[in-house]
Amino acid sequence: MDVYEVRGRLDVIAEELTASEEEEEAVSVKQDSPDVSTAQQMKEQLSRSRSKLSQKIVEMENFASNLEEIFITVEENFGRQEQNLEQHYNEVLQTLSQRNEARAAVLDEQKNSKLERLYGQLLLCGRTLDAAKELIESAQELHRRPDKHAFLQAVTPVMKRVEQFSREEVDLKLGVSLDFDVPMMDLSQVRQMMDSINVLPAPSAPVMNPQIANSATDTSLHVCWSLFSDDTVEFYELYWRLISDDCTMETPQEVSQLKVKETHCTVSDLLPNAQYELWVTATNTTGISPASERAVYMTVPSPPVLKPRQCVSSLDSALIRWDSGNTNPVESYTLELHQTHADAGCSATECIVAIPSCECQLQLQPWKHYIIHIRAVNIGGPSDRSEPITVSTTGTFFHLLEDTAHPSLSLSADGLTMFYLDEDLPISHMTFSDNTFNRCVAVLGDLVPVRGHYYWEIDVDESAEFRVGVAYEDTQRNSYLGGNNTSWCMRHILTPSRHKYEFLHNGWTPDIRITVQPLRIGVFLDYSRGILSFYNAALRQHLYTFSCQFLHYVQPCFALDNPGALALRTGMTAPPYITQP
Amino acid sequence: MALTQVSSNKCSDGYQKVFEHDSSELKCKMKFAIYLPPKAESSKCPVLYWLSGLTCTEQNFITKAGSQQVASEHGIIIVAPDTSPRGCNIEGEDESWDFGTGAGFYINATQEPWKTNYRMYSYVTEELPRLINSNFPADPEKMSISGHSMGGHGALICALKNPGKYKSVSAFAPICNPIQCAWGQKAFSGYLGPDKSTWELYDATVLAESYSGPELDILIDQGRDDQFLSSSQLLPDNLIAACSKKKIPVVFRLQQGYDHSYYFIFSFINDHIKHHAKYLNA
Numbered sequence: 001m002d003v004y005e006v007r008g009r010l011d012v013i014a015e016e017l018t019a020s021e022e023e024e025e026a027v028s029v030k031q032d033s034p035d036v037s038t039a040q041q042m043k044e045q046l047s048r049s050r051s052k053l054s055q056k057i058v059e060m061e062n063f064a065s066n067l068e069e070i071f072i073t074v075e076e077n078f079g080r081q082e083q084n085l086e087q088h089y090n091e092v093l094q095t096l097s098q099r100n101e102a103r104a105a106v107l108d109e110q111k112n113s114k115l116e117r118l119y120g121q122l123l124l125c126g127r128t129l130d131a132a133k134e135l136i137e138s139a140q141e142l143h144r145r146p147d148k149h150a151f152l153q154a155v156t157p158v159m160k161r162v163e164q165f166s167r168e169e170v171d172l173k174l175g176v177s178l179d180f181d182v183p184m185m186d187l188s189q190v191r192q193m194m195d196s197i198n199v200l201p202a203p204s205a206p207v208m209n210p211q212i213a214n215s216a217t218d219t220s221l222h223v224c225w226s227l228f229s230d231d232t233v234e235f236y237e238l239y240w241r242l243i244s245d246d247c248t249m250e251t252p253q254e255v256s257q258l259k260v261k262e263t264h265c266t267v268s269d270l271l272p273n274a275q276y277e278l279w280v281t282a283t284n285t286t287g288i289s290p291a292s293e294r295a296v297y298m299t300v301p302s303p304p305v306l307k308p309r310q311c312v313s314s315l316d317s318a319l320i321r322w323d324s325g326n327t328n329p330v331e332s333y334t335l336e337l338h339q340t341h342a343d344a345g346c347s348a349t350e351c352i353v354a355i356p357s358c359e360c361q362l363q364l365q366p367w368k369h370y371i372i373h374i375r376a377v378n379i380g381g382p383s384d385r386s387e388p389i390t391v392s393t394t395g396t397f398f399h400l401l402e403d404t405a406h407p408s409l410s411l412s413a414d415g416l417t418m419f420y421l422d423e424d425l426p427i428s429h430m431t432f433s434d435n436t437f438n439r440c441v442a443v444l445g446d447l448v449p450v451r452g453h454y455y456w457e458i459d460v461d462e463s464a465e466f467r468v469g470v471a472y473e474d475t476q477r478n479s480y481l482g483g484n485n486t487s488w489c490m491r492h493i494l495t496p497s498r499h500k501y502e503f504l505h506n507g508w509t510p511d512i513r514i515t516v517q518p519l520r521i522g523v524f525l526d527y528s529r530g531i532l533s534f535y536n537a538a539l540r541q542h543l544y545t546f547s548c549q550f551l552h553y554v555q556p557c558f559a560l561d562n563p564g565a566l567a568l569r570t571g572m573t574a575p576p577y578i579t580q581p
Numbered sequence: 582m583a584l585t586q587v588s589s590n591k592c593s594d595g596y597q598k599v600f601e602h603d604s605s606e607l608k609c610k611m612k613f614a615i616y617l618p619p620k621a622e623s624s625k626c627p628v629l630y631w632l633s634g635l636t637c638t639e640q641n642f643i644t645k646a647g648s649q650q651v652a653s654e655h656g657i658i659i660v661a662p663d664t665s666p667r668g669c670n671i672e673g674e675d676e677s678w679d680f681g682t683g684a685g686f687y688i689n690a691t692q693e694p695w696k697t698n699y700r701m702y703s704y705v706t707e708e709l710p711r712l713i714n715s716n717f718p719a720d721p722e723k724m725s726i727s728g729h730s731m732g733g734h735g736a737l738i739c740a741l742k743n744p745g746k747y748k749s750v751s752a753f754a755p756i757c758n759p760i761q762c763a764w765g766q767k768a769f770s771g772y773l774g775p776d777k778s779t780w781e782l783y784d785a786t787v788l789a790e791s792y793s794g795p796e797l798d799i800l801i802d803q804g805r806d807d808q809f810l811s812s813s814q815l816l817p818d819n820l821i822a823a824c825s826k827k828k829i830p831v832v833f834r835l836q837q838g839y840d841h842s843y844y845f846i847f848s849f850i851n852d853h854i855k856h857h858a859k860y861l862n863a
Contacts, residue, residue, distance in 0.1 A: 498825070511805070511835035515824035541798050541830045542856065577859055 010060055013053060062210070069293070070207055074228045077204035080290075081229075084201060092193045099187060110180055135162055202287035203231035206263075206280050208295035216380035218272035221297045224264040225280050231289075233282040236260045240267055240278045243296065244328070273301040273326040273378060301326045301376035301383045304333065304358070308389050309415050310446070312398040315366045315573060317448045318391045321359040322374050325386070330376040335360050336385065338371045353377075361449065364393045395572040396454040398445045398556065404435050404477075405443040409560070416570070418443055422563035440480040442559035444471065445568070449553045451527035455574035456556060457537050458521045460492070464564035467491045467504070470525060470532055470554040481559045483507050488546045489557065490521065490534045503534070503544045512544060520569075523556070524578050533578070540577045584716055587612060593653035594619045597643055602712065606704040607666040608697060613709065614639040615717065616649050620656035627723030627748075627861035628713060629854065631661040632705065632739075634730030635764075636683045639663045642729075645843035651851045655858040660713055662705060664731065666698040679764055680771055686759075687735030688783045690772035699772055702783070706739055706746070725857040729753040729846055730809070731764075737785035737799075737820075744794020748860040751800040751853045753846050754807055757820035758786040764814050786816075789823040799824070799831040800856045802849045804839030 139158055145151050206225045215222035223238060238260055242253040258265060270276065275298050282289040304325040311320050324330060333355040339348050352360060364370060369392045373385040391397075399415035407430045410419050420441050432438045447454055458468050467481040469489025475481075482489040482504025491509070493500040499517050502509035514536075522537035533545040558566055587599040595618040604611040620626055629652070633642050642648070642661045652659050665685030671694050674681035685701035714721045726747045728736035733755025740750035759765020760780045769780040781787040801817065809815055817833060824831045839845040 511837070513821050513831070513833040513835075515821055515831040515833075516828050536830065539796065539798065539830050540859075541832065542800075542859070543832055577863065580862075 007064060010057065013057055066210060070228055073205065073207045077229050080204060092190060095190050095193065107180060132165060135165055203233050203282040203284055203289040204229045205290045206282050206292045208278060208280060208292050211297045211380065214381040216300050218300045218302055218383060219270050220266055220268040221270060221276065221299060222266050223278055223297065225292060226263060227282060232284050234284045236280050236282050238265055238278065238280045240276050242274055243277045244275045270299050272299050273328055273330060274299050298378055298380040300380040301330045301378050303383045303386045304374045304376050306374060306386055306389045309399045311389060312446045312448050313391050313393060314396050314448050314452060314454060315393050316364055317450050318362045318364055319359060319448045320362065320372055324358055325376060330378045332356055332377045334375045334377055334382060336373045340369045340371055366393050368393050396456050397570050398447060400443050400445055400568060406437040406441040407431060408441050409443055417565060417567040418558060419565050420560040420563045437477050439478050440559050442481050442557060445556035447555060453526040453574065455522065455524050455572055457569040459567040459569065460519055461564050462517065463494060464566060465492055465494055465561040466566055467559040468521060468523065469557055471557040472552050473555055481557050487557060488532050505546060514543060524574050593649040595653045597649060599639060604704060604708060606700045606708045609666045609669050612639045612663055614643045614661040616652050616659040618653045618656045621658060621718045625718045625720040626656050626658045628658045628660055628719045629857050630726045631659055632687060632728030632732030632735040633661065633664050634732045636678050637664050641843065645847065646850050647847045648850045648854060651854040655854060655862060657854065657858060657861060658717065658719055662709055665701060669698045671698065680768055684768060686731060686768045686772065687738065688772055691779065692772055692774045695772050706743060723748060723861045725749040725861055727751045727853055731756055734759060734785060738783050738788060740797060741785060741788035741792050749798055749857045751856055754803050754815060754841055755801060756815055758784060758816040760784045761816055762814045786819045786823045789820060789827055789829055792827060792829060797829055800853060801831060801833045803835050804841060804845045805835050805837050806839060807841040809841055
């Protein structure tokens, strides 16, 4: 089957697919038909066949493109062999005709020189003849003269001349031989060339195979290639070069090479999440083949790094965040979730694949413990597992978000306590960003973006002047908590005579007196009822409740108006006196 | 003690009833209102006692406060007695609106001619609960108390004088420090005589300063535009100061724009009933 037939097949499958899609749509349109359940079944069947078909299409397309490459290479190889042979023979013919010409030239020369010699001889003969004729004529003429006196005077030299002349030997031999001297032809080279036609040719170029899924690690690649001809090969040389890695590259990289006997090889000592260009040549006694086409392989990424401080969870959900672990982007992430049981280690594992960004929101069972790993995935395959984190769905868990904190705040190592120290920090330390509070000495926490209910507690010093409550994520960083319409908080002010409490939103507070200073404040947030309540958690005393329909998700917020400390308690659910009055 | 039903109206799925009986403490016929939530048909319910203010009867609260809906939701019985003995024919009992009839001040009078009948303190803390517990599906262990103005004073002193008897207490615009205000001085001198030490037994601020007992959780709402606040009859600051000193938990809310009327009670009764429900239904 040739590539065109394959293509044709693919078109047919695509047509079938669209047909089945239309069918599925038609089925879904009939939602209100009495037979909804069968329609549902059919829909499911169709979508299953559809996904199978799509898979098949992908496989066939990959296969088709590989076939095309092989087809082209085989054609090229045979074309080259053909050319080679033609060339060879042309050379032989050329050499022969050259020799032929040379020989002919030599013979020609010989002929010319012989002819010249003969012609020379002929001329000489002619002259001799002419001279003899002249003499004879003059003698005859003399003989005919009547004047005997004059005849006697002239006759002696003439007689001498005639005698002299007749005494001369006439060379009647041919100056040249009539045979040609045929030179010996040096046909040894031609013979050699004829012989070499029958000798083993150099191999044709191999073909690089595409990267096999899951064959790479973060530092190695398993490379395969094939030879589509009957050539004998002694060994292959594999070449590779880094073409992009996890950092920006300035200069083109060096080429490395390796001699390999088989048609596959594992190349190690590579960089993670990097693309390598690979090509291979085949060598035998005759010579080296041309290089194959260059294939690009990719190593798998480095494992991601989970960010426990930025993960939040509640009774039935969690938001997990991590760092990619690679500078260059990866294709996607996979999240692995194991539920742990108190008695028997790990049990069920769930996998969430094709996560496009560095965070994932999970739906979980309440009162359980989960272990979570992340892998980064690129075309080379998945990375190793990241270090795990444990999520317990036993209450509201979160930490203070360092990158929102006013520079005068320092957070404890566990991200749960904040300190506003009574010392002048150096100006260089006061680095603000778009995300940090720059007037109110405040910091934000985080909650799972689900409109459920949440509870946390805050421990304060007796003398701490604080603001605690919730705010929208984009609450103005240059204003005071409670002073705008994007934050709601309880505020404690210490005057020389008494404790003052405010419940601030949009700068307004009701007038409330509290006789027993709350040192452990419970904050309860219920999106569905639109309430934010504050309690003296130690006394289970209700202090105040804001009624507000939160338009967006809110985040816990904390501030200190004067030097002091404030500690967060998380991991709790709202006590019964709050949820079951 | 025979109870006679005076009226019964279905309300919020329960029943708002009024009963009359012969009171042994007050030596006269007394009426009280009782709201029975739907839950009372099948099980015992906790009881909230509501004490009304000057000039009120058992009717004002049940017709004006709008408490039945939330009481129904939380399954709480609300008992609202009258504010003083009636029809006793005591001389001077109708002379002023803030002393005598409709102004019992929830004390046990020691002076003549009041001491026979004006024993509202004992009526509210002993006779009435006995009556309610034996005639209605009331949980005798679960009682709370609340009131308005003079009734607020009554609720506070009943709770402070009976540590542990009431699960929770709340008040609307209470008279917090009667011995320091005109109303209290008039009433106490009339009912209790000139000895101010006897007055202190019925003063919430004084009682708070010497309170020892299980922890209380007091909710007080006060209208900022209450004329009696500005005329120094209520004196909440004194109570707050005493409770701050003795670490008695109080949340005192000054409500902007509200006055002394039942409209004010209506506006915040839900918060109070929920406050009591937290402890009564725990």
